[in-house]
Amino acid sequence: MKILAFRSIRTQIMTSTTLLILGLIAAIVTVWAKSDSTLYRQEKLNDAKITARVLSSTYSNELSEENWSQIRINLHLLMQENQDVVYVFVSDHRLYHQIVAGSPQEFVSQYIPDIVPLNVTKQAIYSSSNIEARASETFLLRDVYFGEKLRGKRGERVIEVASDVLGLSEQKLGTLRIGISLRRVDIAVRNAVNKALMVGFIGLNIGLVCAYILAHQLSDPVRRLQMSVAQIANGDLQHRAAIYHRADEIGALAISVNEMSRALQISFSKLQKTLESFERFVPDKFVSVISPQGIEKIEVGMAATRKMTILFCDIRNYTSMSEAMTPMEIFLFLNDYLACMGKAIDESGGFIDKYIGDAIMALFDDPATDGALKAAILMQKYLDKFNYARSQQGIPKIAVGIGIHRGEVVMGTIGFTCRIDSTVVGDSVNIASRLESITKYYECGILVSDSVILSLSQPELFSLRLVDESVKLRGKDEAIAIYQLEDKMINDTP
Template structure:
């Protein structure tokens, strides 16, 4: 079992003080209640025994003379004058313990009363002691003179005493049921009094504990607020604590640490900004949810995504006519205009494969990928317009889009890790991009993309082939051309 822990010193002092006070109060209440309960019960048993003995001597002669009417009259008067008495009846041992007089009429002439458990009656009958006292409960509602005397399940104390002749022979038994309501009320009053005293002690203890906790925790709390501000990014903040004790020394060390932390954080921020240029932030969230400091080889996440491949037509022939530096400059200019279109549509570039671009879209639908394809064509038109003014040849591309399940993760070994996306959906998207040359289309999409469009009415699509087989796939797929509106 785990117990809650509290970081605040003030809370700890208050909680510990409260628990200590509650423990003491509960112990006092428990001991007080048990003591009073035992006292009340002992007095009640003594009074009941005395009363039953007197009743035994009083009714002994009547029982011997079989004066049943006088016995019943006595029992009725007894119950009217004593509200704590639930029932009284007398059984005749000479008649196999038949009930010959009772305050409850329907029990008359019965042998086993059904208002208490059978084991109570057996204990009374089999007991060799002159009197028996035991606690039990009522099995059914008990009425006397039309009024409810006790409810079913109510706890009572039964006192039984033998009626004997002067020779010692047992001729009958007096059984009396006494309600424990009065004892319960008395115990409740005692508990309430103890709780009242305990509450006053608890309040007084709380006040003292609060004063002590406040004096100890206030400077620490101010230091905690300073730490929170620094953690939130305010590295220029410094703790304003002037104590001359250990807490003051801690505050000075804290401020020195803040200065060093500010310098280190500035360097780390520049490193992270550079790192995000190599690995997209969305990719990092998928493969390193605990932070890039915990990234490791083999970490992977399975997701359903839309994959976009874009490739330049005739790039090999084009690059042969350029110097390496010209090729490098051309690629940077081309990839910049295409990357802005992908980023604007909500996607992110997974990798550059020479002149090819592989982009991913992790939204619920595929609208972002199609919107990116349209923006990429518009960006390419502007790029070609500038090239035409410089007497450079026009650039043509092919774009393939597919949606499916992929695995995003890290590959490599301990000294060299790379991020990658693998899966049949990636291969199929690449194959679809290759089909753009065969069908003379700029943008081709698969049927899975069409089915996952949130707003298909925003795009103009044309069925190109209802069943084309691509390399590596046994099943034919339908492909559609995305036309510019």
């Protein structure tokens, strides 16, 4: 019962509101404390920098004349008047950075005081800036006393500001270092946090009261709406939820539920259209080979071995051409070009397996290879028309290479349960692709392998010329004969 009660919308609203308010309080406290801390630290830092610059200018003559006693008196007075100053040193550059004046007095004559980490001392002494003082936030390595009073505890955070003491010729005489305690800053931050917590506590109580009232007003209509949704989910698409308040979100939700019920009926009719659109991504011929039972039976790993004719087509110098075009220009160009080539393939009885950038991989599931050769010739004809339209617009023409091979392939699906894709793999696919890639070396538009020639049902219709009777393609051990296909059929020649 307790679990069921916690799952009620009233309890969830109360819990969510409480967590939200607590989150807001935490954010307010964090931002408040951080902003106040930054403000106080910046104020301390600015005061320290100004003090350091003024004192370094004041002590220029004394340090130049080695009037260290006067500097020590002034530093002692500074420590008495400013309780936030934990320590102050003046080191002489000419004496290898020996501390010639300082307060507390115990650090006088030292070179590297053990009051702060060594890296802070190095930064103060060896860094140089004639424009502004150098500041760093650090901590004390030991307790620091001024007279009989404790000025800083070990581990206490301080801001050290270092300023160069310059002579008349802007030559560095020494370094003034002042350590300012952040104790008052921490106290101010704690006060800011306490104020923020008080404001948050008041807001939490007000929020809980409002959340309880809101949860009570929302729980009843939501429960009734839940029952209506369950009835629709059970198949009663004619049911409509009662609308009590049209102006609020619950009423809007009830209206949406009713619209959903009507939309479900429309969705069933759209589902059939979606299945038809699926064929545009995966050709029906492909599906019929690997899944004769239907699209809904397709799974990862389904495959079928088949002897097919593979055609590869690729635009020459596409990379250099695309570099001179914007992405949208490339997109529009590819759509126009692929539509032109796809029409030729479709009219010749083939189907496109995939687009690989500008490349096209087409398959012909016929016993003879005549359709693939006709498609290649028709693609060249359509490309001429495509180039003519481009030349009318003052756009350079394009050329393509086409490679055709026939052999055994494996058609199937790859991927995993959430994302599958159709593919065709096999050595024959690689050969067709490499035939296309060497068309530019043989200066041929269309190259076909000897396996394509042997499978022609009407070889007399095509103009074929032996290009190389024994060529080894990249990655292949066996040599094959390749032929050039003229871009016109013999019976079409005048």
